[in-house]
Amino acid sequence: MSDPRALVEDLTGDLKRWLPEQRWFAGKDRPVTGVRPLGVTELVAGDPQLLHVVVEVAQGERREPYQLLVGRRTHPPEIASTSWIGAVGDLNAYEASGDLDVTGVLLDLMAREERVGPLVFEHEPGVQLETGLRARPITSEQSNTSLVYGGQYILKLFRKLTPGKNKDLLLHRALQGVGSKHIAPVLGSITGDLDGEPTTVGMLQQFVSDAVDGWAMATTSVRDLMAAPELHPDEVGGDFAGEAERLGRAVAEVHADLAEALGTEPADAAELERSTKAMLTRLDTIAARVPELAAHAPALQAAFERLRTLPADSVTMQYIHGDLHLGQVLRTVGGWLLIDFEGEPAAPVEERHALRSPLRDVAGMLRSFDYAAQQMLVGQPDDPALAERAHEWSARNRTAFCEGYAAIAADPRDQGELLRAFELDKAVYEVGYEHANRPDWLGVPLASIARITSGEG
């Protein structure tokens, strides 16, 4: 077998074409101009061969590191056709997270707490991991790639890497420390090296096998409603409002747990000024890339600038989830769990680690109720009656969620202006996210912005 680094060097041309085709690739808004290997570690030698690879992807001035598992072997594994990267010598190379025969090694290395080159595999103190399990990748809409081992463990491999300790891992550990009942326990981690800085590249958690994600439940409820044109949301069997209320309570409890574990800080005027500026900057940046957003810029600017006039002592800052939506919550028999505390994948790392108002999470979830209702309209001809029903579903569940939250903490609706600004800021983020990741969905956040800024939302 050839030198692993040389192998990846040979693949860089293919990777330029292949990377933008991957769901998790976060740079679909501009062409890939170059790919170079930053780190190549052989995890399995021979045939099959498994390499852990970190590449730097250049897109003009932008340079971002991504993690890959690259496999190469004589007998092709049964994997999705989109996993094939290209030929190296007489063998084809492929993204190996779907190769059941080789990915078991990641769990085994963690169970034995081994180090391979720059990669450190560890389990959490006191945890004993089972070895020899095969992994299957999960196929949901994702920014990273997760492998499920024997229905017991789930290993998330972070795709776009940010130097340092990963926020998802840090917050899960903190919540676990205060006994939060709304998370899946962390069992292990993989740390690599990025520019000399130890960097989390993987996190292992207990897999919750009886879980259904909130997005699947909510969109099923919306479909039930659409299938019964004579009924209102509260009359349909699949009404989601009871779940939305319980979810509101769970989110408020997680906020209280994070505050207990990691503390809170009062905001000051300077903080509100920083937030306002950050929202305006994000708007400018995304509007420059997405012309459809520019039309809404004046109304959005006005909503963001009103933040400056709010009393700073009404805002408490703490660690929050940072990218809360219905795809980040799992309904289990024991109640709601929150997952993926990484924050917005497209936001700068320092922003994701900063203390924020918990109302941002509330705003994220409110946006998500809107998304669940509106996504049914994607690609459909305009139908005002359908749009009205979607809006009714969203309004009912947004209210139920806020009521649940208010049963545990202060009612988020009492800070209406702040909440509205956070919702609009989130929708601006979503415009950027959809433009870069899922262009067909761009109309969803744009329609919400139009509705909220016109006072109908």
Ligand SMILES: Nc1ncnc2c1ncn2[C@@H]1O[C@H](COP(=O)(O)OP(=O)(O)O)[C@@H](O)[C@H]1O
């Ligand atoms: N502990 C868990 N148990 C069961 N399923 C999980 C667990 N954690 C995540 N998942 C599933 O994996 C999906 C992706 O996880 P997530 O952490 O959101 O990854 P990403 O960062 O790629 O978005 C979730 O939507 C959920 O369906």
Ligand SMILES: O=P(O)(O)O[C@H]1O[C@H](CO)[C@@H](O[C@H]2O[C@H](CO)[C@@H](O)[C@H](O)[C@H]2O)[C@H](O)[C@H]1O
């Ligand atoms: O789950 P991730 O951390 O990868 O979050 C990113 O992707 C989400 C989509 O998968 C995106 O969420 C947006 O779409 C959801 C429906 O697919 C919807 O429920 C959310 O409300 C909406 O924001 C998220 O913004 C992005 O950061």
